[in-house]
Amino acid sequence: MSDPTFLRLTADxxxxxxxxxxxxxxxxxxxxxxxxxxxxxxxxxxxFFALSxxxxxxxxQKFVNYRMGLVVLGDIAHHVAASNALRDFVRExxxxxxxxxxxxxxxxxxxxxx
Numbered sequence: 531m532s533d534p535t536f537l538r539l540t541a542d543x544x545x546x547x548x549x550x551x552x553x554x555x556x557x558x559x560x561x562x563x564x565x566x567x568x569x570x571x572x573x574x575x576x577x578f579f580a581l582s583x584x585x586x587x588x589x590x591q592k593f594v595n596y597r598m599g600l601v602v603l604g605d606i607a608h609h610v611a612a613s614n615a616l617r618d619f620v621r622e623x624x625x626x627x628x629x630x631x632x633x634x635x636x637x638x639x640x641x642x643x644x
Contacts (some may be wrong), residue, residue, distance in 0.1 A: 537564035547575035552592035571604030577610040
């Protein structure tokens with residue numbers, strides 16, 4: 531994997547809920563020459579974790595289309611425990627190379643060894 535650069539969204543701020551929110555983050559990342567956007571769980575609207583709303587699908591698709599990596603950083607155990615579909619989505623995403631759900635900075639560092 532090439533040398534990644536990160537745009538880290540702060541924990542405070544408006545939640546990402548729409549494809550336009552994703553595009554805004556992608557544009558910001560491009561402006562900073564970042565290859566990955568790290569989004570704290572607290573910045574994702576609760577609808578993101580209810581797959582039936584299609585919020586996650588719309589947001590993730592924007593990142594895929596623009597070849598920008600996305601990391602959801604933080605504890606999502608309560609969301610995963612409530613949804614088998616989300617658990618499967620997280621598992622499959624973490625096997626890939628563009629969307630990861632990681633619990634903490636240690637897991638993030640393990641994905642990008644120096």
